[in-house]
Each structure stands twice: as structure tokens, then as C-alpha cells.
Amino acid sequence: MTDAEILTAVNAIFDTHLDGEYWAGLENTRKTAAVKTATLDILARVAWLSQEDIAANSPALYAIAEQAVYLSRNYADQTSGKVITSESVEGLSVGYTLVGGTSKWGIGLSPRAEAYLNQLSKSRFKGGIYLTRG
DSSP, rough: OOOOHHHHHHHGGGSSSHEEEHHTTSSSHHHHHHHHHHHHHHHHTTTTGGGGEEEEEHHHHHHHHHHHHHHHHHHHHHOOOEEEEEEOOSOOOEEEEEEEEEOOTOOSHHHHHHHHHHHHHHHHHTTTOOOOOO
């Protein structure tokens, strides 16, 4: 899929998504940037997938959509690398955590995008791993 096709498909996903109203309220330039960045994020984690291999209604496309909305909401926090997650009553102690946590896919990834990547990873081998001797 081209960048324009991916953006169109992501917009269609958000027509029936819980974050649809939020996504519809974003400027087109922000949507375009979020989708392009999300596409690069997903492709960087799945080395065997190319942008041309992304198909409509595929786990890869849904991962891109989830990552795009996640980035549009959290990009400023991600670039700082951490957010305050706890403070003491006296204000003397502050706890931080990395935005996006960590997983086998790395930091900065939407939890829902991670679920689609796991599904995509499993579907690559269609339930089995085939080894040959050469």
C-alpha cells in the first residue's frame, strides 16, 4: 500500500473505532504525520514485512492505526521519555516510568498495536515453523 492508501484505510478504521471522534478532530497534517510515523514504527519491528505487503484489514494495518492514535495522544511524553506516575503527599518523592512500557517489541509501542503485531507474527507461520536441512 502507498502512504495515501494506508492513510485512507486508517481513516476508515477510525470510522467505527472508540477513538473515532478524537481522530476525526485531528488536523489532516497531524493524521498524515501520525500514520507515517506509525507505519515506520511497525515496519521497523517486523523486518520481514514491507510497506507494499500491507493489506487492507490485516493485523499490520490495524497495528498502524493503533500506533498512530497512540502517537498522536502521547508523542510529547514519548519524546521526553518518561512521565510522572506517582508523587508523595509531601511532594518530596516523584516516580517516573517510560512511556509505552517495555515488551518484546520494544518501548514506545501502543499496547493494542503490540497485540496486532503478536497476531501478525503468529500468522506468518500459519501455526507452525518449518525447518529444512540443506
